[in-house]
Amino acid sequence: MDPQAQKSLKTGLRSLNEWINSYGAWKPDETLQFSDEKAAKVFDRLTQRLKGNYPFEHPVYAGQMLKPPHPLSWAAYAMAMSINPNNHALDGGPPSSEMEKEAIAELADFFGYGDTYLGHLTASGTIANLEALWIARESHPDKKIAFSDQSHYTHERMCSVLRVEGIKVPVSEDGYFDLDAIDPDQIGTMVVTLGTTGLGEVEPLDQVLPWAREHGIRIHIDAAYGGFFRTLMNSDLIDGTSWQFMQEADSIVVDPHKHGLQPYGCGCVLFKDPSVGKFYKHDSPYTYFTSEDLHLGEISLECSRAGAAAVALWTTLQLFPLKEKEGFGPILTKCRKAALKMYELTNSGSKLKAFKKPELDILGYFPATAYSTSEISSLSKQIFDRGMNDHSYYLSLYRIPTKTFTRLHPEFKADSENVTILRSVFMKPEHEGFVSDLYKNIENRL
Template identity: 75%
Template sequence: MDKQSNNTLDQSLNALEEWKNSFGEWEQDSTLVVPSQKVEKVFDRLAQRLQCNFPFHHPIYAGQMLKPPHPLTWAAYAMAMSINPNNHALDGGPPSSEMEKEAVAMLADFFGYGDSHLGHLTASGTIANLEALWVARESHPDKKIAYSENSHYTHERMCSVLRVEGVKVPVMQTGLFDLDSINPKEIGTIVVTLGTTGLGEVEPLDQILPWAKKHGVRIHIDAAYGGFFRALKNSQLIDGASWNLMQEADSIVVDPHKHGLQPYGCGCVLFKDPAVGKFYKHDSPYTYFTSEDLHFGEISLECSRAGAAAVAFWATLQMFPLKENEGFGPILTKCRNAALKMYGLVESSSKLRAYKKPELDILGYFPCNVVSTSEISAKSKEVFKKGMKDKTFYLSLYRIPSSIFKIRHPNFEIDSENVTILRSVFMKPEHHRFVNELFNRIQSAC
């Protein structure tokens, strides 16, 4: 944590301590006191063990979708966690519940839903998608849920949990859905992913929307990873066709703990029609008494939820607005430009080749001084391991069916069922300045 965040957190915690003491003097029970010598020993060991993590905070880490929370966000989270509010019922955390309502309303407005919406934060994108698919099942109990073959595995898994039949829609080489392969009369909801977790691909909402409206099919957008890129929808950096239509969807999921600068776990599910709240209706003999206002537990499948997550996200949105030229826009611009910059460097290299041009900030690429798919896989794994061993760079790997790989790169011999390539996620704005150095390190390892 930087000096500014430390000072801010110290001042805020002191103010909260004064508030706590305003209710009268009290002292911690002796059973909760730990000897200082033991505390120091445990925390010394803890610090050592945590150093076994990969350096998620540093731009040499361009592996998985792991982005450090902003230091001020962490400070806001820690400040709220010292009270430990629970945003299930309003009596569990009145201020943090109000902040959640405000933060969710800002997200709903950002995605074009405006005042007419229903939504809340969740522990993760998985839980958010579970709720969205649960509402999809309740809305059309006798129909299937469709999702593309590139969608996150959670959709297939959650269909199994919900005992709903899921249908995988083939994706054509153009990126369009093969909608002729499914029977629209059998489909109740179709999932469109704006920012796949594999390569950050933006699925064609502009193609699917007219088809869905024609056949009365609901649309759920999984924007867990890519959602915040809507801030750039009117820029020249991304194709705004799908991003400009998000408000037409029936539900949207986004993960603030990905590009939203939040610590884990902070997901969010939004519904365009507040009437879906009827599916959540239930009662409790010991909650919901302190206020006639809507309690989050009444519109959520989760019960206890960290109020600190809502506080931290609310504070972040006060400091970083959801705008193109202020707040999140400039941050995402640097992430997007980092991926484009790396793409240009790779394409001009004699040792590396890009799998395809990135649509957001994720790039797939592979060593090209080989002749077959098995050799690409072996070399990619070698480079991947070498970077971690030398602590010079941290990447991830991505597996593609060789038959699909062959379509884009026909000059390589197919001698394996799948091909494994290198993958980089440029989630940190610091990547923009570090890309040249990162590229040189990777190329030297090839």
Template identity: 75%
Template sequence: MDENAQKTLDRALEQLSEWKASFGEWEQDDSLSVSEKKEQEVFARLVQRLKCNFPFHHPVYAGQMLKPPHPLTWAAYAMAMSINPNNHALDGGPPSSEMEKEVLADLAHFFGYGEEFLGHLTASGTIANLEALWVARESHPDKKIAFSENSHYTHHRMCGVLRVEGIKVPLKDDGSFDLDATDPQEMGTIVVTLGTTGLGEVEPLDQILPWAKKHGIRIHIDAAYGGFFRTLKDSGIIDGTCWKLMEEADSIVVDPHKHGLQPYGCGCVLFKDPTVGKFYKHDSPYTYFTSEDLHLGEISLECSRAGAAAVALWATLQLFPLEEEEGFGPVLKKCLQAAQNMYELISTSEKLKAYKKPELDILGYFPAEAETTSEISEKSKAVFDAGMREQSFYLSLYKIPAGTFTQLHPEYNVDSDQVTILRSVFMKPEQKAFVKELLQRIEKAI
């Protein structure tokens, strides 16, 4: 945390302490006391253990989808956690529940939904997608749920949890869905991913939308990773076609703990039709009594949920509006430019080749000096290991079916079922200025 954020947090905690004291003097029970010596000893060991993490905060880390929360975001989270509100029922956290409703309205408006919608925050995108698919099942109980070959494994897994048949829609060479390979009469919902977690691919919502409407099929958008890139739909830096159509979907999932500057865990699910709330209807003999207003726990499969997550997201959206020229837009633009700059640099490299041009801020690439798919995998793993061993850079690996790989790179001989390539996720705006240095370090390792 930087010095200004630390001062802000200290002042805020002091003001909260004054509020706590306003209810009268009290002392912590002795059973909860810890000696200063033991406290220092435990936290000294804790610091050493936490130092064993990879440097997620630094631009040298371009591996998995791990984006540090903004210092002011986790300051807000820490403030709320000193109270520890629970956003299940209003009496568990009246202010944080109101903040959650406010951020949901902001997100619904951002994605193009009207004033009437239903939604809430969740512990993760996985849980958010589970709820969306659960509503899909309840809406069409005898129908299947479809998703592409590139969709997150969550969808197949959650279909198993829900005891719904999930079907994978094959993709054509251009990335479009092979809708002729499916029977629309069997489908109740189709999932469209705007920002796959593999390579950040934006699936063709513009292709699927008219087809789904023609056949009465619901559309669920999994924008867990890519959702906040909608801020750039009119910027020209990305193709805004699909992003502008998001309001046509029946449900949307986004993960603020990915590109929303939030700490784990903070997911969100939104439904365009608020009447799906009927599927959540339940009774609790002791929970919903402090207010006649809707309690968030009445429209959620989860019960207890951290009110601090809502507080942190509320503070973040006050500090960083969902706009192209202010707030999130400039941050996401630099992340995109980092991937694009790395792609351009690799195009002139003698040691690396890009797998394909990035659509968002994720780039796949591999060592150029190879003749076969197995050799590419071997060399990619060696580069990955070298970075970890020398702590000079941190990448991730990505597996691609060999047939898919050679559609773009037919010059390589196929001698394996899969090809493992290098993968970088440029989630930090600071990486725009760092990719040249990163490339030099990778080439040195090769």
């Protein structure tokens, strides 16, 4: 356990225990008690079971989108969970509800919405996107929802849940949407992804936005993965064009449990127009009587929600400002530089080759010693397995249509429908200093 987190949690829990006892002496009921011996045995077994995980916190793990929460974030979460507040109605957690509102206000300001918005935390990015698409359906009940063919599968799935027809928009080789392929009169909302979960691609909001406005189409931004990279939009590390227009979108989703240093689950949905709150209106005979102020359950599809998630996010935003040179910016700078460093290594060597230059901190690469797409797939899987088996590194795999792959790499024989390559998500700032070792470890297993 991180010493700073351990000390902070210990001090905080002691203070909370004194607060609880100030209401009068009490002790937990005997039906809730266990012997020390039994508790020790169960937790020993639990510890052994948990060691079956992959080392997500260590830089040797460069596979999926599993970013460890900051130690002080999970310490704040654990501290709040000793009370277990519920951020539905204000009487379920008055302080944690206020902290959620304050954290949401910071995120809304960060994305350019200023003081006019509606938003709340959710259990995940999936639920946040569900709410955004639900508002899309309610706003344009007879219209379809469009999203690119590289967007997250959750959009197609949520359209099915909502009984709305979803349309996939083709993306050209240069990354632009083929808007001529769809009829704008049929579309109510267009989804633009800033940071795809496959390779971290940033879709062209600057292209889609004027087209959507011309045709009266809403814009929803799925920034579940990439949202916090807005801290770097004025730097020379990323192309900030799309990030500069985020405030023009009708809704935005971001996942603080990805790059926001939060424990699972913590998603967030924001709406530019507060009047969409009318779609959430409902009646409860017992819930909303403790205050005339807005209860978060009145603007959320979810009912019970962990107040601890709001406490942890609020704490994190107090520690790490949403700025380029302070707080989140320096962290994301290291993640971005790690991806660029791995890109340079794969391009300068002879055994590995990058699929294309990363836009954020996710890189796809493959064995350059292969002669065909089927051999690339076979070797990629071998490299993946070898690292897992000897615990030297942990990667992920990514499947690409061969037609897409050979457009960028025509020198390889196309003898399969798809090609599987290696993929690394450099979410941890520690990755910047580790990628050289990772590259060598992979090369040694080719």
